[in-house]
Amino acid sequence: MENFSPFVLPFVLGSIALLVICLYKYVRWIRQFDRLQQKTLLKNIFSIKFLPAIGEMFRECLLHIRISKKNWRLGYMHRSIAFGWFLLIFVGAIESRIGTKGHFHYWVAIFYRYFHQVPPENHTAWVFTQLMDLLLLYVLSGVFLAFVKKIKSKLLGMNRATKHTLMDKAIRYSLWGIFPLRLLSESVSATLYHNGGFLTQTIGNLFSTNVASFLEMPFWTLYSIDLCVFFVLLPFTRYMHIFTEVFLIYFRKVGLREHTKMTGFTKFELSSCSRCGMCIDACPLYKDLGITDVQSVYLLRNLRNLEHHKDIIAAGKNCLICHRCAEECPVNIDLMNIRRISRDKGDLDIVNSYKYLQKVQSFNAIGRVAYFGGCMSHLTPGITESMQTIFKAVGQKYWFMDEDKSICCGRPLLQQGFNNQAAELRRKNTDLIVSSGAQMLITSCPICYTSFKKEYKLSIPVLHHTEYINMLIEKGMLKVKKSDLKVTYHDPCELGRGCGIYQEPRKVLEAVANLMKTKNEKENSLCCGMNLGNTVISLEQQTTIRNAALDNLTAPGPDVIATACPMCKKAFKHGTTANVKDIAEIVVENLEKNA
Amino acid sequence: MADFGFSIAKTRSVKLSDTDMSKYRQLLELVPSFKRCISCGGCTASCSARQFTDFNIRKTHCYFRRGQYDKLEQELQKCMLCGKCTLVCPRGVNLRSLIINMRQILTNTNEIIG
Ligand code: SF4
Ligand code: SF4
Ligand code: SF4
Ligand code: SF4
Ligand code: SF4
Numbered sequence: 217m218e219n220f221s222p223f224v225l226p227f228v229l230g231s232i233a234l235l236v237i238c239l240y241k242y243v244r245w246i247r248q249f250d251r252l253q254q255k256t257l258l259k260n261i262f263s264i265k266f267l268p269a270i271g272e273m274f275r276e277c278l279l280h281i282r283i284s285k286k287n288w289r290l291g292y293m294h295r296s297i298a299f300g301w302f303l304l305i306f307v308g309a310i311e312s313r314i315g316t317k318g319h320f321h322y323w324v325a326i327f328y329r330y331f332h333q334v335p336p337e338n339h340t341a342w343v344f345t346q347l348m349d350l351l352l353l354y355v356l357s358g359v360f361l362a363f364v365k366k367i368k369s370k371l372l373g374m375n376r377a378t379k380h381t382l383m384d385k386a387i388r389y390s391l392w393g394i395f396p397l398r399l400l401s402e403s404v405s406a407t408l409y410h411n412g413g414f415l416t417q418t419i420g421n422l423f424s425t426n427v428a429s430f431l432e433m434p435f436w437t438l439y440s441i442d443l444c445v446f447f448v449l450l451p452f453t454r455y456m457h458i459f460t461e462v463f464l465i466y467f468r469k470v471g472l473r474e475h476t477k478m479t480g481f482t483k484f485e486l487s488s489c490s491r492c493g494m495c496i497d498a499c500p501l502y503k504d505l506g507i508t509d510v511q512s513v514y515l516l517r518n519l520r521n522l523e524h525h526k527d528i529i530a531a532g533k534n535c536l537i538c539h540r541c542a543e544e545c546p547v548n549i550d551l552m553n554i555r556r557i558s559r560d561k562g563d564l565d566i567v568n569s570y571k572y573l574q575k576v577q578s579f580n581a582i583g584r585v586a587y588f589g590g591c592m593s594h595l596t597p598g599i600t601e602s603m604q605t606i607f608k609a610v611g612q613k614y615w616f617m618d619e620d621k622s623i624c625c626g627r628p629l630l631q632q633g634f635n636n637q638a639a640e641l642r643r644k645n646t647d648l649i650v651s652s653g654a655q656m657l658i659t660s661c662p663i664c665y666t667s668f669k670k671e672y673k674l675s676i677p678v679l680h681h682t683e684y685i686n687m688l689i690e691k692g693m694l695k696v697k698k699s700d701l702k703v704t705y706h707d708p709c710e711l712g713r714g715c716g717i718y719q720e721p722r723k724v725l726e727a728v729a730n731l732m733k734t735k736n737e738k739e740n741s742l743c744c745g746m747n748l749g750n751t752v753i754s755l756e757q758q759t760t761i762r763n764a765a766l767d768n769l770t771a772p773g774p775d776v777i778a779t780a781c782p783m784c785k786k787a788f789k790h791g792t793t794a795n796v797k798d799i800a801e802i803v804v805e806n807l808e809k810n811a
Numbered sequence: 812m813a814d815f816g817f818s819i820a821k822t823r824s825v826k827l828s829d830t831d832m833s834k835y836r837q838l839l840e841l842v843p844s845f846k847r848c849i850s851c852g853g854c855t856a857s858c859s860a861r862q863f864t865d866f867n868i869r870k871t872h873c874y875f876r877r878g879q880y881d882k883l884e885q886e887l888q889k890c891m892l893c894g895k896c897t898l899v900c901p902r903g904v905n906l907r908s909l910i911i912n913m914r915q916i917l918t919n920t921n922e923i924i925g
Binding site: 561563564566569570572573576591592594595620621622623624626628629632634637641746748751752754755783786 | 843844857859860862863864866888889891892893894895898899903905907908911914915918
């Protein structure tokens with residue numbers, strides 16, 4: 217047969233195996249979607265929501281823009297390998313199409329220099345030859361950086377790289393081998409047929425014809441075998457992310473989300489993790505405590521392999537749900553929800569455990585706003601008192617829902633994998649709010665806020681008190697005066713990274729004080745360590761994390777450290793002699809008296 | 812027996828020699844901070860669930876400590892895991908972890924995945 221040599225067999229078989237295994241896995245996962253996910257998918261499968269996905273696939277799967285924004289060196293490394301390889305295949309396919317004038321087998325594109333044994337016959341062919349060499353060089357530069365990262369990750373801006381399993385290491389070496397082998401194979405062919413470009417021909421000219429004809433077959437065979445190894449290992453290793461992320465982006469765009477149990481969608485997310493390790497440096501448990509085996513990258517890996525049951529439980533528990541890793545993850549994997557899924561309590565999570573709440577009555581709050589302080593705010597009464605002062609100052613009638621008895625919002629249960637129990641509390645609170653007829657819900661605790669905003673299906677607006685106060689000030693209803701106070705602001709995890717509220721608290725603080733910048737703020741703010749998400753670390757360890765956050769806040773030398781969460785306030789209060797106050801308290805201190 | 816309108820109270824002493832303390836030991840391993848508990852009752856005083864029902868978290872963990880595991884699981888189901896107890900505990904006992912682990916040990920279940 218023309219255009220065939222036995223050495224292409226490993227490549228051909230490997231690529232068929234890759235296709236079959238991936239198809240099998242993807243079909244299986246799609247069948248594991250839960251009802252709601254299936255319905256959403258069917259409803260939107262041909263909708264135009266799909267169009268923006270194409271752009272995102274290009275940007276993230278090939279160009280790796282999000283990684284580049286965080287760390288350009290890493291970004292270059294990922295881009296040169298992914299985009300470079302993609303172009304090698306794409307341009308190679310066009311080149312061989314033109315060159316073979318239709319006598320085309322798909323492997324010819326991969327091994328073109330072997331099958332096309334003549335020097336470039338015209339300008340077009342010459343340009344293609346040079347271009348292919350340039351692309352190969354581009355990929356090789358990425359492989360070189362990957363090698364540098366393996367030896368010394370600090371050079372690429374990472375403190376700690378992922379610790380890989382044996383399989384992941386094996387496939388990494390096979391990936392690294394592919395491009396040097398291609399270079400050598402093409403070079404010896406260039407010696408024989410003078411069909412190389414600026415790179416391969418130059419190297420090819422170093423060989424004598426005898427040596428080259430002796431080496432040609434072994435090199436091409438090795439190249440083919442290496443490709444085969446890479447393809448066959450791919451579905452079982454981290455490189456499965458190459459194809460899976462494409463699907464994930466599509467599914468997300470048509471509206472699929474994580475739910476409370478492990479579904480097929482979760483499987484797509486798990487396999488989209490490239491184990492890049494960017495979540496490790498972000499994690500306070502690593503950064504401040506030196507714990508190195510619980511980070512998202514490892515949780516996802518263990519969940520995907522499902523073989524280390526004990527490890528999954530252990531790693532799953534030890535996490536603050538601080539969202540720092542989720543913020544950092546270039547694939548935007550829903551890490552916080554996957555963490556929750558890993559904590560599913562199964563039989564322990566019973567239905568109807570709060571019968572005692574049945575007798576709790578609602579309140580007629582028509583024409584009022586409902587105020588939900590939250591359990592934690594009851595331990596920081598300064599916050600709830602300030603809020604009541606503010607309501608009175610603007611003449612807003614309110615109903616303090618949990619003034620003397622508080623039903624929890626349910627999020628702490630949810631975070632620990634008690635889905636049924638959390639749902640029961642949500643139902644009760646929803647009942648109370650809906651039947652009260654209140655027109656708006658305001659809460660002081662970012663945890664409750666997240667809960668009401670994202671997990672409840674309320675038809676009235678839900679505001680965190682910083683949003684509410686900001687609205688009052690902007691509308692001119694609340695008159696405040698600007699003091700000389702210098703403040704730094706701590707973005708609570710759940711309010712900032714969790715709900716994206718960064719501006720409102722800052723605007724309020726600007727109105728009543730002088731806001732100072734800190735090194736780690738907004739998306740990059742540090743966790744106070746007290747987050748309810750973690751039940752494993754000790755008080756001493758919490759303190760270490762808190763101190764790191766405090767150092768950041770006290771560095772600019774503020775008069776007051778401002779927070780917007782009762783938990784953070786409590787955490788910081790115990791750790792510093794500086795003043796720690798909630799935004800609401802600072803506002804109350806600076807009310808215009810005669811207003 | 813004739814009914815005199817009163818009865819003799821059952822003894823409340825705990826025979827340590829007959830008590831199965833293995834569960835308690837297991838708990839201490841999982842939640843070492845529980846060793847520091849001084850039974851002050853701060854947790855109960857702050858408890859959100861207690862405002863609605865007679866759930867008593869201090870009593871519950873005291874029973875557990877004495878190896879009296881009867882009906883504790885049903886009691887613990889009333890907890891909302893809100894974390895107020897953990898925040899007020901003067902001895903830094905990780906009560907939320909304690910509660911989850913007590914329930915897990917009592918029902919002998921592990922988290923499930925998959
Ligand atoms: S979870 Fe995200 S950040 Fe962490 S290794 Fe995976 S892809 Fe990278
Ligand atoms: S949520 Fe926070 S504590 Fe948990 S793994 Fe991510 S960074 Fe670490
Ligand atoms: S989220 Fe936390 S602080 Fe807010 S009400 Fe629920 S338990 Fe209390
Ligand atoms: S508050 Fe702490 S020390 Fe006091 S009884 Fe409860 S757990 Fe024990
Ligand atoms: S976590 Fe449970 S025991 Fe502790 S205060 Fe809340 S409801 Fe009570």
